[in-house]
Amino acid sequence: MTGVRGTGGLDRSPRHAPSPARLVASRSALVLGLVLALVVALAACGGPEKGGGAARLPLLPPDTPLVLISIDTLRSDRLPAYGYRNVETPAIDRLRADGVLVERAYCHMSLTLPSHASLFTGLRPDQNGVRDNIGYRLRDDLPTLAELLRARGYATGAAVSSYVLRRATGVGRGFEFYEDAIVVESGVDLGGLQRPGGETLQRALRWLDDTAAQRPGAAPFLFFHIYEPHSPYTPSEPFASRYADPYDGEVAEADAIVGRLLDELEARDLYRRSVVVLLSDHGEGLMDHGEMEHEVLLYREMLQIPLLVKLPEGERAGETVKAPAQVVDVLPTLLDLLGIERPTGLPGENLFALDLLPDGASQRQILAESVYPRLHFGWRDLASVIEGPHHLIEGASVELFDLVADPRQQQDLASRQPELTSRLRRALASWDREIAPPGAVDEETRRQLAALGYAAASPATALRPRSELPDPRTKIHLLEALGEASRLYGTGRLDEAAAAYRRLVEDEPGMVFAWEQLGKSLRKLGDLDSARGAFLRAYELSDGAPQVALSLAEIELFQGRLDEAEAHAVRALPSHETAADLLAQIALRRGDLGGAEALVRQALESRGTRVEPLVTLVELRVRQERFADALAVSEQALSEFAARPDREVLRGLFYQRGLAFAGLGRPREAIQALEQEIELSPQELAPYPRLAFLYTVEGNGARAAQTLRLMVERNPGPRAQAEAVRALRALGDQAAADRLLRSALQRWPGDRDLESLRDARSTAG
Numbered sequence: 001m002t003g004v005r006g007t008g009g010l011d012r013s014p015r016h017a018p019s020p021a022r023l024v025a026s027r028s029a030l031v032l033g034l035v036l037a038l039v040v041a042l043a044a045c046g047g048p049e050k051g052g053g054a055a056r057l058p059l060l061p062p063d064t065p066l067v068l069i070s071i072d073t074l075r076s077d078r079l080p081a082y083g084y085r086n087v088e089t090p091a092i093d094r095l096r097a098d099g100v101l102v103e104r105a106y107c108h109m110s111l112t113l114p115s116h117a118s119l120f121t122g123l124r125p126d127q128n129g130v131r132d133n134i135g136y137r138l139r140d141d142l143p144t145l146a147e148l149l150r151a152r153g154y155a156t157g158a159a160v161s162s163y164v165l166r167r168a169t170g171v172g173r174g175f176e177f178y179e180d181a182i183v184v185e186s187g188v189d190l191g192g193l194q195r196p197g198g199e200t201l202q203r204a205l206r207w208l209d210d211t212a213a214q215r216p217g218a219a220p221f222l223f224f225h226i227y228e229p230h231s232p233y234t235p236s237e238p239f240a241s242r243y244a245d246p247y248d249g250e251v252a253e254a255d256a257i258v259g260r261l262l263d264e265l266e267a268r269d270l271y272r273r274s275v276v277v278l279l280s281d282h283g284e285g286l287m288d289h290g291e292m293e294h295e296v297l298l299y300r301e302m303l304q305i306p307l308l309v310k311l312p313e314g315e316r317a318g319e320t321v322k323a324p325a326q327v328v329d330v331l332p333t334l335l336d337l338l339g340i341e342r343p344t345g346l347p348g349e350n351l352f353a354l355d356l357l358p359d360g361a362s363q364r365q366i367l368a369e370s371v372y373p374r375l376h377f378g379w380r381d382l383a384s385v386i387e388g389p390h391h392l393i394e395g396a397s398v399e400l401f402d403l404v405a406d407p408r409q410q411q412d413l414a415s416r417q418p419e420l421t422s423r424l425r426r427a428l429a430s431w432d433r434e435i436a437p438p439g440a441v442d443e444e445t446r447r448q449l450a451a452l453g454y455a456a457a458s459p460a461t462a463l464r465p466r467s468e469l470p471d472p473r474t475k476i477h478l479l480e481a482l483g484e485a486s487r488l489y490g491t492g493r494l495d496e497a498a499a500a501y502r503r504l505v506e507d508e509p510g511m512v513f514a515w516e517q518l519g520k521s522l523r524k525l526g527d528l529d530s531a532r533g534a535f536l537r538a539y540e541l542s543d544g545a546p547q548v549a550l551s552l553a554e555i556e557l558f559q560g561r562l563d564e565a566e567a568h569a570v571r572a573l574p575s576h577e578t579a580a581d582l583l584a585q586i587a588l589r590r591g592d593l594g595g596a597e598a599l600v601r602q603a604l605e606s607r608g609t610r611v612e613p614l615v616t617l618v619e620l621r622v623r624q625e626r627f628a629d630a631l632a633v634s635e636q637a638l639s640e641f642a643a644r645p646d647r648e649v650l651r652g653l654f655y656q657r658g659l660a661f662a663g664l665g666r667p668r669e670a671i672q673a674l675e676q677e678i679e680l681s682p683q684e685l686a687p688y689p690r691l692a693f694l695y696t697v698e699g700n701g702a703r704a705a706q707t708l709r710l711m712v713e714r715n716p717g718p719r720a721q722a723e724a725v726r727a728l729r730a731l732g733d734q735a736a737a738d739r740l741l742r743s744a745l746q747r748w749p750g751d752r753d754l755e756s757l758r759d760a761r762s763t764a765g
Contacts, residue, residue, distance in 0.1 A: 059339045062152065063219040064312055065274040066334065067265065068145075070119070070223070071254050072112060072162065073230040073294065074280035076105070076306040077407075078251055087248040091259030092308070095278055098317050099310030102351060104403075105325040106386060108368045110282035110294040110302040112164045115327060116171050116225075119281070120144045122331035122346040124367060126432040130169075131371050138170025143343050145331050146174025149221045152340060155211045158223035159204035161195045165225060175223070177211075179203040196236075197226030197257040205264055212268070220270070224261060228254040229284075231293055247286060275337060276310040277330060288408065290476040292483060295372040297476065298384040298393050299409050300401075303368050309333070309351065316352075323354035324386060326366045363387065365424075367431045373472040374435065378510050378541075380469040381435070385427045392424040396471035400424070433466075478508055485514070489521055497521045505537075512542045519551060526683055528555055546572040546579075553582050562586050580606070581613045588619060596620050611637045612649055618656045627663040630656060651681045658690060667694050682714045689727035696731050704731065718748040725757050 076082045081096040107115045117130035130136045146156045157177035172178040182195045229250030243249035265271035285291035328348035336350045366386040373379035384393045389404040400414040414421045485500035501518035519534035532555045539548045550572040556565035573579040584599035603613040614637040621630035654677035661670035674691040688711035695704040712720045721744035728737035
C-alpha cells in the first residue's frame with residue numbers, strides 16, 4: 001500500500017502505529033513468504049496498475065486460519081473504536097489495536113438473513129435473491145465463502161445464535177459443521193427465543209477442538225454469530241447494573257463473549273496466526289428517526305456497521321481504511337488474501353486496495369434497500385445510494401444528506417442540490433428493485449420467526465404497484481404502537497394486546513399483520529366470533545394468504561363448522577404442512593378414521609420438530625381403540641416436548657391419554673391425565689364430564705360434582721351449562737340436571753342447545 005492518508009487510503013497515523021519492536025517481531029516470521037508472494041502476485045498482474053488492488057496486497061499462507069465474527073444489530077457509532085465513550089469494549093478494542101479498522105462500512109439491507117447472504121456470496125440482495133428473513137432461500141448455484149474455502153481444504157464450521165440463520169435458508173451451505181440447534185417455543189417473547197452467545201461459543205469451541213483432533217493438518221474457517229445486542233435489550237449481570245442504557249449493556253456483554261473467543265483462540269495458538277474479521281449485519285434505529293429497531297428505514301444508523309480485519313502476526317495493525325466500504329467487499333478481500341480466484345460478477349472490492357480504484361474510492365456507489373415495509377405492512381419499499389459523503393434515500397419522496405457534515409441526518413439537501421440528487425437517483429436504476437413474492441413457508445417457521453419479531457410476509461403485497469403504496473416514513477409512528485402491542489401479546493396481557501391491535505387497525509386498516517394478531521389475541525381470550533371476524537378481514541386484505549386461511553380453519557373447526565374449516569385448510573395446504581394435521585382433525589370429527597389415517601401420515605412426514613401431529617395421531621389411535629399404541633405415541637410426544645414452556649402445543653394430549661388409560665382399565669392414571677388436561681386447557685369442556693364420570697365410578701361423588709361446578713365457573717356461558725346438564729343426566733342425577741337446566745334457560749332464553757335439552761326431557765317424560 002502507498003500509505004496515503006485521506007479519502008480512499010489507509011491512515012497510518014502515529015496514534016495507531018505499533019511499536020518498532022512489535023513490527024519487527026510480527027513481520028519477521030512472514031517476511032520471506034510475503035516477499036515471494038508479492039513477486040508472484042506482481043508477475044501475475046503485470047505490475048501494480050490501478051484497479052489491480054489485489055496485486056498490492058501480499059498473499060497469506062494457504063493454511064491461514066480464518067475467524068469471521070458477526071455481532072447482530074451492532075451500531076458502529078456505539079463502540080469506542082468509532083469514537084463512542086459510554087461503553088467499554090476491551091475485546092473489540094484489542095482487535096482494533098491488532099488490526100485494520102474500516103471507518104465507513106455499510107450493509108445493503110438491514111435484515112439478518114439478507115445481510116449474511118451478501119456476506120457469504122459477495123452479492124447484493126438484488127443479485128442473490130434473498131430479500132427478507134422469511135420466504136426466501138439462497139440459490140444453490142451461487143458459490144458461498146464456505147464452499148470456496150472448503151474446496152481449498154479448509155475445515156469449515158459455524159455456530160449461530162438466531163433461528164433466522166438456520167441451515168435450511170442456504171447460508172449454511174459449504175459448512176461441514178453448522179450448529180443451529182436453537183429451541184424456539186411458540187408463545188414466548190423474544191427474550192426467551194435467543195440463544196445466549198455464551199452457549200453458542202461453547203459449541204464453536206467444541207468444534208475447533210474436535211477439528212484439531214480429527215484433522216490436524218486442516219486450517220479452520222470458523223463463522224461465529226451472536227445475537228446480542230438484538231432486541232429486547234436485556235443484558236445479564238454485571239452489564240445490566242453497569243449501564244443505564246440497556247443497549248449499551250448488551251454491547252458490553254457481546255464484547256465480553258468475543259473476548260472469551262479471542263482468549264480461547266490465543267490459548268490454542270490460533271489468534272496470532274489467524275485472519276479475524278469482526279462485523280455486524282446491520283445497525284439499529286434507537287429512535288434516531290422514529291424507528292426503535294431496524295427493519296423499515298434506511299438512515300445511517302441502520303446501514304453503517306463496524307468492520308475490523310486482523311491479519312496474521314499483527315500485519316498493518318492500527319491502520320484505518322477511510323474509503324467507504326460495503327458488506328460485499330469482505331468475500332473478495334478474503335479470497336484475494338488467500339490467492340483464491342474470485343467468482344465472476346462480484347460487485348465488491350478488496351478492502352485493502354480501495355485507493356487503487358480507477359475513479360477513486362470516493363466515487364463508489366453503495367446501494368441499499370428496504371423491502372420489509374412492502375412485504376409485511378403493505379407500505380412502499382425504500383432504496384438508497386451512498387457516494388462519498390452523500391446519502392440519498394428514495395421512497396415516494398427523496399432525501400439527500402451529507403454524512404460527514406450531518407451524521408445524524410437532520411438536514412435534507414435534496415432541494416438545494418438538484419443536480420446531485422438527480423444523478424444519484426439515476427444510480428438506483430442499476431439496482432433491480434422488482435421483488436419476487438416470498439416463497440411458501442411452513443407454519444412452524446412462520447410461527448417461530450413471528451416470535452422472533454418478524455411479521456409474516458404476504459405474497460400479494462410484493463406484487464402491488466409501488467405507486468399505490470404509502471411511504472413508510474409517514475407511517476413510522478405506527479411501529480412503536482405495533483411493538484407495544486406485540487410485547488403485550490407476548491407477555492400474556494391479552495386484553496390490553498387486543499385493545500392495542502384494535503387501535504392499530506383503526507389507524508391503519510390495511511395492516512394485515514395487525515388484523516391477524518388481533519384475531520389471535522381474541523381467540524386466546526375465548527371471543528371466537530370476534531376472532532373470526534378479524535381473521536376474515538386479514539384474509540380479504542391479504543388476498544387469501546395461506547397462514548390466515550389456516551387461522552380461520554382452526555376457528556371454524558373449534559366452532560364445529562367442519563365444511564368451512566375444510567375449505568380454509570385446503571387453501572392453506574400447498575404452503576403450510578400444518579394444514580394436513582388440521583384436515584386430519586376434521587376427518588376425525590366426521591368419524592372418517594381412514595381419511596384421518598392418511599392425513600396424519602402426511603402431517604407426520606413434514607412435521608419437523610412439531611409435536612402437534614403426534615397429538616392428532618394419539619387421538620386417532622384412541623378412536624381406533626388401540627389404547628396401548630396411543631399411550632406409546634403420547635410418551636414420544638412428551639419426550640420430544642421435554643421442558644419447553646409453550647405447553648399450549650400439547651392441548652388435547654392429556655385428554656386422549658386419559659381416554660387411553662380408561663380404555664385399559666387404569667382409572668387412577670386416567671384421572672391424573674384428565675386433571676392435567678384441565679389445568680392446561682381450562683376452556684376445553686370435554687375433559688370435565690369424563691373426569692366427573694371417573695370420580696363417580698371411584699365412588700367420589702363429591703369430587704364429581706366439584707368438577708362439573710368448576711367447568712361452569714371457568715367457562716361462563718350456555719355451552720358449559722349444557723355440557724353439565726348432559727353429564728348429570730348421564731350420571732343418573734336427573735333432579736340436579738333439571739335444576740341446572742331451568743337456571744340456564746332463565747339466563748340464556750332462546751339458546752338452541754339448552755332448548756334442545758329441555759325438549760328432549762319433555763319427550764322422555
